[in-house]
Amino acid sequence: MALLGGLGEVDSAAPSDALWTLGRLVRGSPELTVHFDNGLAELEGRLRDDPAAAAFLDAFEDFLDRYGARGPNEWEMGCEVWGTNPALPLALIDRIRGAADDHAPGTRGARWAADREQAVAIARRRVRPHERWLFDRGLRCTVLRTRGRERCKTILVEAIHEGRLRLRELGRRLADRHPGVAPDDLLYVTLDEFALYRSAPDAFAVTVAERRAIREQLLELEPPFCFEGELPPVDQWHGATPRDESGGSKRVTAGQVLTGTGGSPGLVRGRARAVLDPSDP
Numbered sequence: 372m373a374l375l376g377g378l379g380e381v382d383s384a385a386p387s388d389a390l391w392t393l394g395r396l397v398r399g400s401p402e403l404t405v406h407f408d409n410g411l412a413e414l415e416g417r418l419r420d421d422p423a424a425a426a427f428l429d430a431f432e433d434f435l436d437r438y439g440a441r442g443p444n445e446w447e448m449g450c451e452v453w454g455t456n457p458a459l460p461l462a463l464i465d466r467i468r469g470a471a472d473d474h475a476p477g478t479r480g481a482r483w484a485a486d487r488e489q490a491v492a493i494a495r496r497r498v499r500p501h502e503r504w505l506f507d508r509g510l511r512c513t514v515l516r517t518r519g520r521e522r523c524k525t526i527l528v529e530a531i532h533e534g535r536l537r538l539r540e541l542g543r544r545l546a547d548r549h550p551g552v553a554p555d556d557l558l559y560v561t562l563d564e565f566a567l568y569r570s571a572p573d574a575f576a577v578t579v580a581e582r583r584a585i586r587e588q589l590l591e592l593e594p595p596f597c598f599e600g601e602l603p604p605v606d607q608w609h610g611a612t613p614r615d616e617s618g619g620s621k622r623v624t625a626g627q628v629l630t631g632t633g634g635s636p637g638l639v640r641g642r643a644r645a646v647l648d649p650s651d652p
Contacts, residue, residue, distance in 0.1 A: 373490040377483030381518055382525040388476050394467035396427050403427055407465050414461055440532030443649045449558045459649055545572050559583055572598040583651045
């Protein structure tokens with residue numbers, strides 16, 4: 372991981388830079404600070420009603436145009452992302468605005484880049500002189516693949532978002548024409564069923580309700596991370612949230628170690644928080 376830290380020119384890092392800039396706009400404006408201090412509820416509406424927030428909103432709209440396809444579960448057309456629910460990035464900006472200046476992505480990126488150069492030099496010295504060309508070539512390929520992987524992910528996420536926007540608009544129009552039909556009901560019909568659903572969505576009320584209930588049940592389960600052969604049946608999946616004997620969320624105890632996959636290299640000390648809702652970090 373140290374050999375790839377602070378690479379630069381990685382697509383997935385660009386939204387963080389933009390969010391930081393928006394957070395600095397809020398931090399430097401007493402008017403914007405008041406709005407954010409008053410809470411996230413109806414924040415977007417309050418900002419749009421305040422002429423003093425015009426410059427921030429222009430920058431925020433540009434952010435949504437560029438990175439609206441990003442967000443939690445950005446691979447799923449049926450899920451909200453930044454562009455469909457601006458409250459999500461506003462919540463992130465609210466957290467970022469309180470960060471000290473030394474937390475700027477550019478500052479930290481420069482530090483990671485320096486650490487990477489040092490790590491590369493150390494690793495290269497450990498390779499036999501006549502084999503260092505292999506190390507150099509392998510590192511170049513790894514860097515290129517890392518950047519290319521993130522670019523491919525961005526292309527796919529943006530393509531998915533185009534489909535998401537079209538589905539949402541189609542669902543909205545069907546809901547407007549047929550009372551009792553929800554805009555997201557069309558997400559619960561198959562492609563083969565869609566032609567009939569489009570002409571008579573009311574006829575699918577029971578089917579949609581049943582499938583919606585199944586989805587709600589599946590949200591409480593954790594699918595197997597890996598398996599051999601056929602996917603294990605749902606009744607063998609573990610709960611997404613550990614439960615105690617009474618059925619409530621199981622709480623960790625002091626000294627208990629939580630394990631997981633690291634998202635970045637390095638060691639951090641401080642208060643750990645489990646974010647259960649991306650709109651309330």
